Amino acid sequence: MILPIVAYGDPVLRKVCKKIDADFPKLDLLIANMRETMYNASGVGLAAPQIGKPIRLFIIDASPFGEDEDFSEEDREILKNFNRVFINAQILTEEGDEWVFNEGCLSIPDIREDVFRQEKVHIEYEDENFEKHTEVLTGIAARVFQHEYDHIEGILFTDKLSTLKKRILKKKLENISKGKINADYRMRFPKLKNKK
DSSP states (O other): OOOOEEOTTOGGGGSOOBOOOTTSTTHHHHHHHHHHHHHHTTOSEEEGGGGTOOBSEEEEEOGGGGGOTTSOHHHHHHHHTOEEEEEEEEEEEEEEEEEEEEEEETTEEEEEEEEEEEEEEEEEEEOTTOOEEEEEEEHHHHHHHHHHHHHHTTOOGGGGSOHHHHHHHHHHHHHHHTTOOOOSSOEEOOOOOOOO
């Protein structure tokens, strides 16, 4: 089932999410719905808070990047098969030089900006069977992971922009939170407080 994606301005996007365990109700269905939702919106990642659930779960399918000639052959090879579920993920260390890449977010449609992130992450997470994994990601795989990981920490890519850039985007972000946006996928907008 395709779920509505929560728009910028909803408090759930600012929550540090809670860990889950194997008893989490209907987890398989939730993951399947998240995949369907992500593919419907042409995304490469989707975190649980983006569908209104403040839990430490996100999915990534970066395989579309595997065909992108802008990336190195090594990156493309990794990305072709980078399709995973991440539960209770933790970044153990971030290393390397910061590098810039143009990022967007399904919760913030029509805004793309250059974001600096470190090039390598050492991570720990559980998969959908709650088997623990520890690995090192680099390049685009690391970046996509960092972006989705930020979601479960209550951080958005716009938080990483300069003060000037945030000021320039302020009106656009306000319009997204008010539902003044034409996304080509279902969205859920924050309930605005009635002015008296």
